[in-house]
Every structure is written in C-alpha cells, then in structure tokens.
Amino acid sequence: MNREGINVDPQGRVAIVLVRARNPLNIGAAARAMSNFGFDDLRVVNDYDVPFAEARSAIDAAPVLAAARQFGSVADAIADCTLVFGTTALGDRRLQHPVELLRDAGPHAQAARMAGGTVAILFGSEKTGLSAEEMSHCHRLLTIPMHRGGVSMNLGQAVAVCLYELARDGAAPRTLPEEARPATAAELARYETLLREVLVTSEYDRRFPGNMGEDALRRLVRRLALQGDDVEVWLGMLRQVLWKLRQ
Known part of the structure; x- marks a missing residue:
C-alpha cells in the first residue's frame, strides 16, 4: 500500500524480457536486480542458447534466474501481456512509438496492472538495443534520461534503474524501522531541571546569566x-557530570 493508501503491488504482473542478450554476466546482473527489488518474472528471447545456459549455471544463481523462461521470439515472450514497453537510448534513429521518460511510464504500467493485465519491459541487445521489428511489438517506448555526453548504460544497470522506478512508490520489500518517539513535555522538563542544576553547580550561570532565563532555556531544549x-x-550523563563537579 502506498502513501495515498492505494493497494498496489509494483512487483506483481511485471515481466522483464531480455532480447538477444549475449553476455551471461549481464543476464545475471539483470536477475540480481530483479531479486533486489522483488520481481521474479524473467523471460529471455535468444536463438543463441549459450549465454542463457551459462548464466543459469553460475554459482549461487538467484532463484529469479533459475526460474527464468526462454522463448524463441518476442511474440511468444509477450503473448500474455497487455502492455509492452520497449527501452531505448534514443540516439538518431527514427521512432514510430510514443517515447516517455522512465518516470512518466509508471502511471501507464500501474493502470494496466490494476486492470489485471501483465506489463512487459523489453531490453535489447547490449550492442544494438531493440531492432525496429522488435519495437513493433511494443505499445510504448521508455528511455532513461542520461547526460548527453554519457556512454550507453549497461544492461544490468538499465534493468535496475527501471525496476527501482516501478518499485519506489509501492510497498517496501523490507520493514522500515519505526520513527523514534519524540520526548514528552514531562521528559523535557526533567532534562531542563537537571541541566539547570549542572549549569549552576559549574557556575556557568555567573558567566552567562543571560542564557539562564527559564523561557530561554526551555526554548533551547526544545530546539534539540x-x-x-x-x-x-542524557539524564545519566548529566548526573555523572554533576557528581564529578561535587567531588
């Protein structure tokens, strides 16, 4: 449940589809990113089996990678999906689809999931990205804004950034620590009383009497x-200081 009280599972009904990925390390990195953010539907489209086989045989392969499915075509991989995003670095190619910044794709993905559909996000080859034919299977394209002079993003990094954007407004996969309880007025009054006693005993009040006013000290303590x-x-520390001053 997000901050607005909408019950949304960002990890549900989202498939990550790697198309023609050639580097087993990149496939493994994508799977690890999925595991980190709680996604588990990895699909691989590749007519060359070696990278996928090597990635799955890696030591300590993530459960996401072990459960990944391989398909012979993009069409087969997205057959059950109702909304398909293709990722692109833009460049100079002419695109025939609506292109959105990553942050703007979230509402479309959420609407599709809320309607019971499955969203697919396609990532192309490390060298060439998605081809025009592969993009033709997409409803929309999304791009990660980068510095104009920057190099292209690694496949594993791109998957991680996209999944973070989808997951960041949803339910946290780990329980966050509860916020600390502010001190009550009674607790602050005890602190003020002992602090004043320490200041008087140390003769601070003689050197800086202007700081010892009741109202001034109360405001100072609350600003802490x-x-x-x-x-x-703090009370324990002040008691120790007071004991030492009285030796």
Whole structure:
C-alpha cells in the first residue's frame, strides 16, 4: 500500500524480457536486480542458447534466474501481456512509438496492472538495443534520461534503474524501522531541571546569566528535538557530570 493508501503491488504482473542478450554476466546482473527489488518474472528471447545456459549455471544463481523462461521470439515472450514497453537510448534513429521518460511510464504500467493485465519491459541487445521489428511489438517506448555526453548504460544497470522506478512508490520489500518517539513535555522538563542544576553547580550561570532565563532555556531544549529514549541517556550523563563537579 502506498502513501495515498492505494493497494498496489509494483512487483506483481511485471515481466522483464531480455532480447538477444549475449553476455551471461549481464543476464545475471539483470536477475540480481530483479531479486533486489522483488520481481521474479524473467523471460529471455535468444536463438543463441549459450549465454542463457551459462548464466543459469553460475554459482549461487538467484532463484529469479533459475526460474527464468526462454522463448524463441518476442511474440511468444509477450503473448500474455497487455502492455509492452520497449527501452531505448534514443540516439538518431527514427521512432514510430510514443517515447516517455522512465518516470512518466509508471502511471501507464500501474493502470494496466490494476486492470489485471501483465506489463512487459523489453531490453535489447547490449550492442544494438531493440531492432525496429522488435519495437513493433511494443505499445510504448521508455528511455532513461542520461547526460548527453554519457556512454550507453549497461544492461544490468538499465534493468535496475527501471525496476527501482516501478518499485519506489509501492510497498517496501523490507520493514522500515519505526520513527523514534519524540520526548514528552514531562521528559523535557526533567532534562531542563537537571541541566539547570549542572549549569549552576559549574557556575556557568555567573558567566552567562543571560542564557539562564527559564523561557530561554526551555526554548533551547526544545530546539534539540530530543527523542524519548535519548532523554534517559542524557539524564545519566548529566548526573555523572554533576557528581564529578561535587567531588
């Protein structure tokens, strides 16, 4: 469930399709990125079996890679999908599809998933990207904005960036720690009382009497934004300082 209370599973109904990937390391990197963000539907389109076979036989292959499926064509790989995105680095080629920045593709993908469909994201060959024929299977194209002078993005990196964008507004795969409880007014009052006692005992009040006003000290303590659990730690420190001053 996201911040707006909409029940959306960003990892569900999303297939990552690698088309003509030649480097087993890149296939493995894509699978690891999927595992990191909680996606598990990896599909590989390749008439050359060696890269996929080598990637799957790698030591400690991720469950995503072990469960990946191989297809003989793009059409077969996306047969059950209702929305197909192709990825492109733009360049000088003429494109016949709507092209969106990655961040703008999210609403289309969410709408398709909410309607019960499956979204496919196609990634092309490391060297040439998706061909015109492969793009013809896509409904839309998406691109990752990069610096104009930058080199092309590695396949594994591109998959990771796309999956992060899809997952970032959805349910977190790990439970985030609860926010710390702010100190109560009563806890702050105890802290102020002991702090004043330490300052008086150390004769700070004689040198800087202007800082010792009740209102001024109270405002100063509240600007510290102390957490409830930290108040006890600070009280222990101040008691130790006060004990030492009285030796």
